[in-house]
Amino acid sequence: MTDYERYKELSKKIADIYHASALLQWDQETYMPPKSAPTRAQQLSTLAGIGHELSVDESFGELISNLVSDDSLSEIEKRNIVQSKKDYDKSLKYTTEFVKEMSETVSAAFQAWQKAKAENNFSLFAPKLEKLVALKRKECELIGYDEHPYDALLDEFEPGAKTSTIETVFENIKPKLISLLDKISGANQNNDSFMFKHYPKDKQWDFGIDLLKQMNYDFDAGRQDISTHPFTTSFSSNDVRVTTRINENDVSEMIWSCIHEGGHGLYEQGLKSSEYGLPSGSYLSLSIHESQSRLWENNVGRSLPYWKKNYPLAQEYFSEQLVGVSAKDFYKGMNVVKSSLIRTSADELTYHFHVMIRFEIEKSLIEGSIEVRDLPTVWNAKYKEYMGITVPNDEQGVLQDIHWSHGSFGYFPTYSLGSFYAAQFFAQAKKEIPELNTKIENGELLPLLNWLRDKIHQHGKTYTSDELCTMVTGETLNSDYFLKYAEEKYGNLYGIK
Numbered sequence: 001m002t003d004y005e006r007y008k009e010l011s012k013k014i015a016d017i018y019h020a021s022a023l024l025q026w027d028q029e030t031y032m033p034p035k036s037a038p039t040r041a042q043q044l045s046t047l048a049g050i051g052h053e054l055s056v057d058e059s060f061g062e063l064i065s066n067l068v069s070d071d072s073l074s075e076i077e078k079r080n081i082v083q084s085k086k087d088y089d090k091s092l093k094y095t096t097e098f099v100k101e102m103s104e105t106v107s108a109a110f111q112a113w114q115k116a117k118a119e120n121n122f123s124l125f126a127p128k129l130e131k132l133v134a135l136k137r138k139e140c141e142l143i144g145y146d147e148h149p150y151d152a153l154l155d156e157f158e159p160g161a162k163t164s165t166i167e168t169v170f171e172n173i174k175p176k177l178i179s180l181l182d183k184i185s186g187a188n189q190n191n192d193s194f195m196f197k198h199y200p201k202d203k204q205w206d207f208g209i210d211l212l213k214q215m216n217y218d219f220d221a222g223r224q225d226i227s228t229h230p231f232t233t234s235f236s237s238n239d240v241r242v243t244t245r246i247n248e249n250d251v252s253e254m255i256w257s258c259i260h261e262g263g264h265g266l267y268e269q270g271l272k273s274s275e276y277g278l279p280s281g282s283y284l285s286l287s288i289h290e291s292q293s294r295l296w297e298n299n300v301g302r303s304l305p306y307w308k309k310n311y312p313l314a315q316e317y318f319s320e321q322l323v324g325v326s327a328k329d330f331y332k333g334m335n336v337v338k339s340s341l342i343r344t345s346a347d348e349l350t351y352h353f354h355v356m357i358r359f360e361i362e363k364s365l366i367e368g369s370i371e372v373r374d375l376p377t378v379w380n381a382k383y384k385e386y387m388g389i390t391v392p393n394d395e396q397g398v399l400q401d402i403h404w405s406h407g408s409f410g411y412f413p414t415y416s417l418g419s420f421y422a423a424q425f426f427a428q429a430k431k432e433i434p435e436l437n438t439k440i441e442n443g444e445l446l447p448l449l450n451w452l453r454d455k456i457h458q459h460g461k462t463y464t465s466d467e468l469c470t471m472v473t474g475e476t477l478n479s480d481y482f483l484k485y486a487e488e489k490y491g492n493l494y495g496i497k
């Protein structure tokens with residue numbers, strides 16, 4: 001066996017442990033009975049410890065170091081080694097004790113958050129979150145950073161991203177978005193009341209499955225289930241699970257979560273199964289992951305061509321609810337722009353303010369300029385400032401997202417970056433795929449999927465986000481594509497000149 005083959009074997013073994021742990025987490029959020037919680041936390045912590053021990057194993061490190069200077073490797077193999085070396089060096093900064101402590105703290109925080117949210121009582125979550133934030137601050141120091149401690153956390157989700165870069169992106173887009181929103185609020189408003197009629201659960205479920213099938217999500221390599229927070233998880237490219245949620249009084253929740261998670265699922269299913277466990281078989285970053293879900297959700301799913309095909313199907317399922325509503329009305333209704341409390345049900349424009357608020361709060365929390373006990377006050381003040389709305393309670397405010405209970409600080413900005421990447425990629429796809437809009441109108445979504453597979457999915461993590469974006473579109477991330485898309489689309493929708 002060559003050194004590279006041994007490296008592949010060890011990498012697969014590490015991946016097996018992490019994917020087994022991901023399966024337990026999937027179960028925890030879908031089917032696990034409540035009494036199992038403490039034992040499950042212990043099982044996850046044990047696996048996190050084993051995974052960490054394997055990934056910092058000295059002989060694995062030596063193997064990677066030897067391979068760094070191996071000229072016989074192919075270009076992709078070399079890129080895998082460079083990435084694995086980076087991951088190995090980073091793993092060495094954590095002790096097994098720290099990893100297990102983090103895993104246990106996260107499990108406890110997640111349980112506390114669920115209870116706090118159900119009972120609308122932030123104080124039930126606060127002590128666990130305080131411990132978690134203290135550990136996160138410690139993690140920043142362990143990993144190290146050049147400019148801002150938050151950079152260390154961003155790196156986990158968006159390798160190489162800097163707090164300052166994200167600030168620049170947000171500062172660029174903020175005034176332009178505010179100006180567009182002002183014009184929209186001054187225009188005639190569109191009606192979306194038919195979205196909030198009673199839509200039976202079983203019919204919504206069937207409709208969602210139809211939409212996933214049309215996207216070419218592979219049900220022989222995945223499945224959909226119900227969870228409180230929709231998510232996608234993968235145990236290999238041949239087993240990629242998505243979840244959705246169904247609100248009988250708002251059909252849009254199911255539609256957007258199905259298409260969104262379906263987009264994530266297609267990315268994972270498009271990774272090369274022969275590269276399992278290696279960087280070349282893993283997703284690039286969360287921004288790129290989110291670019292895939294947003295492209296399907298927003299650029300495809302919230303477009304008129306998409307509903308020319310799918311609105312008749314919606315009418316078959318929901319003939320009573322949609323009586324007197326045309327495809328155009330439906331399109332207008334699903335794209336109503338309005339400041340709101342809940343991030344996950346926000347329109348695609350005000351969405352970015354939800355993200356900016358969380359980014360600012362996380363940054364302050366990690367640098368220590370605010371504390372956990374200040375969170376509800378700071379949260380509510382920012383919603384007033386950015387959105388002009390009063391948060392009625394913590395359940396709909398600071399407790400709404402799962403992320404902090406998972407210890408995922410540095411995650412939120414990737415949502416906005418993902419939308420901006422999506423707009424840029426989609427603009428390129430339109431240039432390269434003949435008659436893309438007509439194809440979407442006919443429900444032919446395979447040419448778009450094949451383009452994404454070819455340009456993005458198949459590369460896994462062998463390039464940086466900047467490199468990939470340049471390969472696909474000829475330049476690095478440029479949020480002007482998103483603005484152009486938004487101004488055109490919403491200009492038409494609201495009759496703005």
Ligand code: CO
Nearest residue numbers: 260264290293
């Ligand atoms: Co997503």
